Amino acid sequence: MNSTLLQHLNPEQLAAVTLGDEPALILAGAGSGKTRVLTTRIAWLLSQGQVGPGGVMAVTFTNKAAKEMQTRLAAMLPYNVRGMWIGTFHGLCHRFLRAHWKAAGLPQGFQILDASDTVAAVKRVIKAMNLDEERFVPKAVAHTIAHWKEEAARPKDVIPRDEQERKIVEVYAQYEAQCQREGVVDFAELMLRVYELMRDDPALRQHYQQRFRHVLVDEFQDTNKLQYAWLKLFAPPGGGAVFAVGDDDQSIYAFRGAQVGNMHAFEREYRINQLIKLEQNYRSCGHILDAANHLISHNERRLGKTLRTDQGQGEPLRVFEAPSDFDEARWVLEEAQSLHRGGLARSEIAVLYRSNAQSRVIESALFNAGIPYRVYGGLRFFERAEIKHALAYLRLLENVNDDTSFLRVVNFPARAIGARTVEQLQDAAKATGRSLWQSVSALQGRAGASLQKFVELIEGLRRATEGQTLRAIVEHVVEGSGLAAHYRSDKDGAERLENLDELITAAESFVTQEGFGKDAVALPVDELGQGPGLTPDADTGEIMSPLAAFLTHASLEAGDNQAQAGQDALQLMTIHAAKGLEFDAVFLTGLEEGLFPNERALQDFDGLEEERRLMYVAITRARKRLHLSLAQSRMLHGQTRYHVRSRFLAELPEESLKWLSPKQGGFGSGFERDYANAWQRGAGLSGVVGAGHREARAGGGGWPAPKPAAWQQAVAAPVPKKAEHDSGLRVGQAVFHNKFGEGVVLTLEGTGPDARAHIQFGRHGAKWLALSVAKLTPI
DNA sequence: CGCTCAAATCTTTTT
DNA sequence: GATTTGAGCG
Numbered sequence: 001m002n003s004t005l006l007q008h009l010n011p012e013q014l015a016a017v018t019l020g021d022e023p024a025l026i027l028a029g030a031g032s033g034k035t036r037v038l039t040t041r042i043a044w045l046l047s048q049g050q051v052g053p054g055g056v057m058a059v060t061f062t063n064k065a066a067k068e069m070q071t072r073l074a075a076m077l078p079y080n081v082r083g084m085w086i087g088t089f090h091g092l093c094h095r096f097l098r099a100h101w102k103a104a105g106l107p108q109g110f111q112i113l114d115a116s117d118t119v120a121a122v123k124r125v126i127k128a129m130n131l132d133e134e135r136f137v138p139k140a141v142a143h144t145i146a147h148w149k150e151e152a153a154r155p156k157d158v159i160p161r162d163e164q165e166r167k168i169v170e171v172y173a174q175y176e177a178q179c180q181r182e183g184v185v186d187f188a189e190l191m192l193r194v195y196e197l198m199r200d201d202p203a204l205r206q207h208y209q210q211r212f213r214h215v216l217v218d219e220f221q222d223t224n225k226l227q228y229a230w231l232k233l234f235a236p237p238g239g240g241a242v243f244a245v246g247d248d249d250q251s252i253y254a255f256r257g258a259q260v261g262n263m264h265a266f267e268r269e270y271r272i273n274q275l276i277k278l279e280q281n282y283r284s285c286g287h288i289l290d291a292a293n294h295l296i297s298h299n300e301r302r303l304g305k306t307l308r309t310d311q312g313q314g315e316p317l318r319v320f321e322a323p324s325d326f327d328e329a330r331w332v333l334e335e336a337q338s339l340h341r342g343g344l345a346r347s348e349i350a351v352l353y354r355s356n357a358q359s360r361v362i363e364s365a366l367f368n369a370g371i372p373y374r375v376y377g378g379l380r381f382f383e384r385a386e387i388k389h390a391l392a393y394l395r396l397l398e399n400v401n402d403d404t405s406f407l408r409v410v411n412f413p414a415r416a417i418g419a420r421t422v423e424q425l426q427d428a429a430k431a432t433g434r435s436l437w438q439s440v441s442a443l444q445g446r447a448g449a450s451l452q453k454f455v456e457l458i459e460g461l462r463r464a465t466e467g468q469t470l471r472a473i474v475e476h477v478v479e480g481s482g483l484a485a486h487y488r489s490d491k492d493g494a495e496r497l498e499n500l501d502e503l504i505t506a507a508e509s510f511v512t513q514e515g516f517g518k519d520a521v522a523l524p525v526d527e528l529g530q531g532p533g534l535t536p537d538a539d540t541g542e543i544m545s546p547l548a549a550f551l552t553h554a555s556l557e558a559g560d561n562q563a564q565a566g567q568d569a570l571q572l573m574t575i576h577a578a579k580g581l582e583f584d585a586v587f588l589t590g591l592e593e594g595l596f597p598n599e600r601a602l603q604d605f606d607g608l609e610e611e612r613r614l615m616y617v618a619i620t621r622a623r624k625r626l627h628l629s630l631a632q633s634r635m636l637h638g639q640t641r642y643h644v645r646s647r648f649l650a651e652l653p654e655e656s657l658k659w660l661s662p663k664q665g666g667f668g669s670g671f672e673r674d675y676a677n678a679w680q681r682g683a684g685l686s687g688v689v690g691a692g693h694r695e696a697r698a699g700g701g702g703w704p705a706p707k708p709a710a711w712q713q714a715v716a717a718p719v720p721k722k723a724e725h726d727s728g729l730r731v732g733q734a735v736f737h738n739k740f741g742e743g744v745v746l747t748l749e750g751t752g753p754d755a756r757a758h759i760q761f762g763r764h765g766a767k768w769l770a771l772s773v774a775k776l777t778p779i
Numbered sequence: 780c781g782c783t784c785a786a787a788t789c790t791t792t793t794t
Numbered sequence: 795g796a797t798t799t800g801a802g803c804g
Contacts, residue, residue, distance in 0.1 A: 191794095255792065355792070414781065577793090614792080635795085783802090783804100785799105786799080787798085
């Protein structure tokens with residue numbers, strides 16, 4: 001490779017890039033050129049001639065990151081990077097299983113269940129087992145099963161702790177059998193199958209260990225237990241050169257099993273003697289970095305690192321406290337417009353929020369003002385009902401035994417196959433252990449006849465689409481299934497019809513993008529002669545139809561929900577979705593206790609620290625400008641709620657903030673003093689607001705010391721009259737309760753008889769009280 | 780059997 | 795607020 005690529009690296013980056021064949025752990029701060037290091041490292045390795053493109057595996061966490069890496073590498077390398085093993089954990093597992101489907105015990109045309117398919121499948125099992133859905137909530141059970149899978153535990157490995165759990169293990173076993181019967185795998189199963197295959201097949205293991213001389217892992221802090229174990233099979237300690245890049249401060253997926261501890265484990269198990277830290281930030285101005293450093297220093301459990309920048313201090317952070325979410329949205333809009341007028345492209349401005357539900361107000365403000373915007377996340381394209389219906393038909397063409405798809409469309413559009421008929425069919429299927437499709441002939445009479453007609457419909461579709469292009473197949477199925485007709489006759493079906501049209505377009509462009517010809521071809525084959533998944537010793541030349549590939553694409557990448565590319569639009573997304581991205585200007589909205597930090601997150605062990613890391617991620621997305629805002633009242637879940645300022649605001653350096661709304665108060669006015677008193681007198685000082693029970697779990701040790709001072713600041717500003725609740729109470733007000741003593745109002749919601757208040761009592765923790773019942777005296 | 784309307788429920792983040 | 799479930803009617 002040409003050496004100019006190396007010339008632009010700083011000493012730490014250069015050291016990381018040119019490391020030899022040894023395992024390495026790179027602690028890469030936000031904006032420290034992490035992706036650049038990863039890609040340059042790959043290019044460097046290849047240029048050294050020690051390893052070919054087939055000998056490198058690079059794993060990322062998101063599709064976005066994988067694509068980014070591929071694009072950058074393509075610009076650096078003289079050959080097609082498509083054939084290289086660069087992808088997400090799940091994407092690579094899928095590739096692996098397509099190559100080794102036989103050894104993995106899967107049918108060749110196996111399909112992937114997305115999150116909602118998985119819940120639906122689990123729900124069917126629960127129903128079939130006659131279990132109470134109240135006690136066995138499908139979503140929760142699905143989550144538990146996924147959790148077990150991430151522990152590499154099959155049903156036989158789980159030791160149930162009680163009767164309830166014993167039943168769930170039974171559901172797990174049944175669910176597994178069902179998936180196997182139907183030829184489908186869920187996300188966790190993709191990982192687990194590959195793990196087991198590698199673990200139990202020495203020849204296969206040896207082959208891949210020899211093949212992948214270099215394994216690079218991005219966002220290592222987000223790996224879960226199974227992913228780490230998986231990694232160790234491909235590149236064991238002492239054997240493979242694993243290049244792990246991560247940032248413990250940006251670990252924001254613990255809620256779904258990510259273990260930051262993997263970084264420590266890696267350091268130990270791979271005997272890393274020298275951890276490389278990338279602390280030079282190339283992204284943000286001084287004030288922004290100061291804020292980030294200051295905030296994250298409040299976390300206890302860190303590997304420790306401080307970002308620095310050569311850029312100037314830049315503008316201070318602009319902070320605005322709005323009376324309502326509506327006002328907040330209007331402020332964002334006005335500030336964004338002024339930035340835009342100042343010469344900033346709209347696409348360089350991001351509006352971030354903690355949860356998707358918060359986008360609505362902002363969207364409507366932008367919409368009414370006629371400002372173009374683009375929302376990421378939320379309900380995505382392939383998750384829409386009409387799209388899932390169409391996909392279900394397509395999946396049946398590939399695999400008639402896919403019961404999930406069968407059930408989804410057997411009576412949609414309505415064709416007189418009701419719940420009773422389906423039930424009978426399920427009974428018949430269960431009795432013989434066959435799929436629903438296979439059991440159709442078991443039913444006689446009217447029901448059997450209508451089912452038979454459905455079978456004929458699918459078979460007709462299959463005959464008619466044989467040998468057709470992907471576009472033609474999709475088009476034909478949308479029409480032939482009756483979906484198009486159904487939505488045409490539905491007065492609200494116009495949008496859904498448009499989406500179905502978009503699906504046809506997507507199918508067409510998928511073929512061009514993925515390089516598929518008109519006929520079924522092998523997976524994209526590159527000039528290196530190594531198609532993805534088609535390893536030399538595997539079933540070379542295995543064929544995957546364009547349709548199968550398209551279906552996989554649909555379930556593995558849910559796709560963006562709006563594809564109005566080209567237009568310069570404001571970027572709206574959750575903070576999670578913003579990870580890995582950067583913008584000139586960032587608006588961070590909804591900085592309210594309960595929202596951010598999220599009250600539900602505070603229930604979890606390490607919840608607060610994870611929320612703080614999330615805040616850290618949000619701050620470090622900004623290059624030049626950062627705007628922070630909150631609303632005193634907010635429409636949430638259909639009712640108005642009142643919140644106090646997020647504690648995170650009090651954890652930012654005062655000198656980097658510029659308050660646009662009056663940051664009045666200071667200490668001395670009534671309720672703050674009372675609040676401080678109530679706090680001081682309370683026994684459980686280590687209690688975290690909204691999560692009193694954590695004290696017990698914490699057992700006194702390991703928790704960050706309470707910071708009452710910060711808290712007093714957080715609630716220091718008096719709430720203007722505007723935000724007064726109709727009960728006469730205000731957020732931040734001190735009250736007295738006969739049983740719980742003195743407390744401070746944190747949140748108010750509901751009206752009249754439904755009015756409730758979340759109140760922080762020193763000794764008793766935070767409690768929700770119904771105002772119509774609880775006797776509260778303002779003090 | 781299927782459709783419509785009302786009620787109940789759940790709302791953090793996602794490969 | 796939005797989506798899913800349930801009751802009642804055609």
